[in-house]
Amino acid sequence: MPTATSPYAYRRRFTVTAPRLLRQPATRSAYTAPAAQAAPFDAVWKEALRNWLPQCLALFWPDTHTLIDWGIAPVFLDKQLKQLGRIVRPGIRHVDVLVQLQLKTGASSLLLIHLEVQAGRVTASFSARMFQYHVRLLELHPGQDILSCAILLDGKTDSFTQTYQRQAAGCELIFRFPVINLAAWRHRMAELKAQASTNPFAVLVLAQLEYRATRSGTTRMAGKLNLARALAKWDYAPDTRRLLFLLMDSLLVLPDPLNDQFLQTLETEEPIMMNQIN
Structure with a gap:
């Protein structure tokens, strides 16, 4: 069973009753994403x-x-x-x-x-x-x-x-x-991006489409960074932004070195959002 400091700690306020694979951010050293882990779609x-x-x-x-x-x-x-x-x-x-x-x-x-x-x-x-x-x-x-x-x-x-x-x-x-x-x-990306600033479900769809479109770690990290940067600018409440980040992060899993690079980039560029998430 994951501990409270584990990168795979369960979030108690989630309504899902099945075991959850959503990772809870803590520090960058604890925030890892094994390359072989499958995305927890369910x-x-x-x-x-x-x-x-x-x-x-x-x-x-x-x-x-x-x-x-x-x-x-x-x-x-x-x-x-x-x-x-x-x-x-x-x-x-x-x-x-x-x-x-x-x-x-x-x-x-x-x-x-x-x-x-x-x-x-x-x-x-x-x-x-x-x-x-x-x-x-x-x-x-x-x-x-x-x-x-x-x-x-x-x-x-x-x-x-x-x-x-x-x-x-x-x-x-x-x-x-x-x-x-x-x-x-995928042919309606402009419509999705227009709605994503006010509709959190559109953000999830963008993350799912990014998952299907990217195979290499570097390409996925670039797409994930772009989505995270946009999320930081959209006017969501802190709790909603945090949950969206967790769901996006659980879909777009990166190997450890790229995950560290991803988090370091966001901590530099978007410190306010990262403080909300952590």
């Missing part, structure tokens, strides 16, 4: 969704965002997620967030956000699994509106919807749900 994205769900919907699904009464706090239904069972096939990394929202009409609705790390072409089995989730939620909550949507971190398709369809002997079933493919957002 913990990072679940943390972001729980903290910035309204901003996520405003960025990805603005029409849905306008239907919701955000004056009433969302209720995350973690225990009910377990009742859905294990539908995702082995080898697929995913995050599910089930939340109860109040619509402006006064009715309540359940929103299921399914986030999946899936490389390459999106197969028919993905839509089938989303349909299974939807059906189980309808069984658990009869008469309640269910909004299902998905974010693919590595899906290579430009489609904004996915469809599950079955037909036999004149009986037809069509289940269509909205999908965000982050790979397609």
